[in-house]
Amino acid sequence: MSHDGVALGSILAHHARRSPARAALIVDDVAVTYDELDARSNQRARMLAARGVGQGDFVTVALPNGQAFYETTFALWKLGAIPNVVAAKLPRLEMEAILDIVRPKLFVGAPPGPGVPALAAQPEGLEGYSTEALPEAVSPHWKAMTSGGSTGRPKVIVDAMPARWNPQEGFLGQRPGDVILNPGPLYHNAPFHCIHMGLFVGATIIEMGKFDALKSLELIEAHGVNWVTMVPTMMHRIWRLGPDVLSRFDLPSLRMMLHMAAPCPAWLKEAWIGWLGSERVWEYYGTTEGTGSTMISGADWLAHRGSVGRVRDGYALKILDEAGNERPVGEVGEVFFRPQGGAGSTYHYLGSAARRVGEWETPGDLGRVDEEGYLYLADRRNDLIISGGANIYPAEVEAAIDAHPAVRTSAVIGLPDEEWGARVHAIVQAVEGSGLEDAELLDFVADRLARFKLPKSVEFTSEPLRDEAGKVRRAALREARLTPST
Structure with a gap:
């Protein structure tokens, strides 16, 4: 965590002074220099200020x-x-729930309704x-990133770090002046x-806009990309291009492919x-809350197959049982992290409460640690x-599905x-005689949930899904569907 350093509002100008012609962004083959990005951001800042921000x-x-x-x-x-970053195509109800929690001064993009003060992506004037340049200010x-809530309501994770950074301090193996590919959605x-x-x-950021497997390799090669982060789905799509295609690329410029999430x-x-x-090939495991993280190189992974690495400097890691006692080496328990500054030093929630055991907090994963301190994840x-x-x-x-009257x-x-x-697989108990079909249900749910959250398959059942206390045994339902009936 870097609390000294340059204010983020001035950091583009800082780099523009040192290398005025360097591209900050390349979008659709159009290069935008640090100087241009800074100037355009100054114009936008003044327009936002005129709207009261x-x-x-x-x-x-x-x-x-x-x-x-x-x-x-x-x-x-x-x-x-x-x-406060959200997906541009969030359904109205989810967007409204977030705005209700955040109460923002302004909304940038297409607002969910007429009552929300908003500014278009490309505003007139x-x-x-x-x-x-504007007078210096530090956020x-x-x-403040947004996450779906485990209770069915969204929560907002407000990062405790003020908006300053040391321009020499590369994050997760990045180096000053690298060429970096962005294949992922910026709302994540x-x-x-x-x-x-x-x-x-x-x-220099090579912005893909939307991920495409072959295009990602072509961009890495064409622009001499040094660093990229991917999720396993992207890695899978690239791998599926097959040996004939992959053999054309050895990506000599690429120093680090870091997968996570x-x-x-x-x-x-x-x-x-x-x-x-x-x-x-590197892997990172951590939390949006910044409570802790681990990292592992490909070489270490080959020696500790299946591990997500050792805890990074500035954080501590413990495996606890349900009573809050530490588990012995090799035994599975819940993963807990503590940042150097203690509980609550890295973030706070809007719309939710943290689940802590003393100074320790869990991302909700189960795992075990070996003698050398390497972490292996078991399950959520x-x-x-x-x-x-x-x-x-x-x-x-479930909350979106259950809103359907049938x-x-x-x-x-x-x-x-x-x-x-x-x-995502949905098991649905419909009202008897309603004749509800999956197409109708999915249409209904599409108005309430972001596309990536929609069920990819629906199964109707007449069995009750919840116990007397209204609890659902998801683990048992999942197990039943993974075990072939004999």
């Missing part, structure tokens, strides 16, 4: 990946405001504002965090290590489904899927 204000940003997204985040930091929190924490950190150290099947990881070499405690690197909380999907109750589980890691 100032120091410490939340502003909800709902934009697709692209130049306007980056201009907006830096404009907000210039005003000392806090970007932007060119009329000055490109000159108290550099980002990993791409948002890593790609902006790249700009903080003067990197979801478990990676061992065969796929091994395949990538065989292709790129063990020194280039809270039934979280990780599909294509995105977190999907069953309670949230649904008595539902249970949502993740089933194995070769491409996505897991797919």
Whole structure:
């Protein structure tokens, strides 16, 4: 955590002074220099200020990946405001639930309803504002990312780090002046965090906009990309291009491919290590809350197969049982982290409460640690489904399904899927005689949930899905569907 360093509102200008012609972004083969990005962000900042945005204000940003997204985040930091980043295509009800929690000063993008003060992605009159530098301001929190809640309500994770960074301090193996590919949606924490950190150290960002397997390899080759972060679904799609295509690429410029956000099947990881070499394939495991993380190189992984690595400097790791006692080496329990500054030093929630045991906090994963301190993950405690690197909380999907008048109750589980890691499977108990069909139900749910959260398969049952206390046994339902009946 870097609390000294340059204010994020001034960091583009800092790099522009040192290398005025360096490209900050390349979007659709168009290069935008650090100087241009800074000037455009200054114009946007003035337009936002004219709408009342100032120091410490939340502003909800709902934009697709692209130049306007980056201009907006830096404009907000210039005003000392806090970007609250959400998916541009969130359904109205989910967006309204987030706005209800955040109460932003302004909404950037297409607002969910007429009552929300908003600014378009490409607002009229932007060119009329000055490109000159603004007086320096520092946001108290550099980002506020959104997560689906395990209770069915969204929560917002407000990062405790003020908006400053040391422009020489590369994040997760990035180096000042790197060329970095962004294949992921910026509304997810990993791409948002890593790609902006790249700009903080003067990197050139190759922005894909939307992931495409072959295109990602062509861009790495064409632009001499040094660093990229991916999720296992992307790795899988690239691998599926097959040996004829992959043999055309050895990607000599690529120093680090760091995968994160979801478990990676061992065969796929091994395949990538065989292709790129063990020194280039890395894995990161951590929390949006910044409570703790681990990292492992391909070489270490081959020696500790299946591990996600050792805890990084500045964090501590413990495995606890249900009573809060530490588990012996090799025994599975719940994974707990503690950051150097103690509980609550890295973030706070809007719309939710943290689950802590003293100074320790858990991401909800089960795992074990070996004699050398390498962590191996076992399973999720809270039934979280990780599909294509995105977190999907069953309670949230169930709440949307259960809102249908012909649904008595539902249970949502993740089933194995070769491409996505897991797919969302809904088991639905419909009202007798309602004649409810999956097409009608999916149409209904599509208005309430982001597309990546929609069930990929629906199964109707007449069995009750919940016990007397209204609890659903998702683990048992999942187990029954994974075990072939004899």
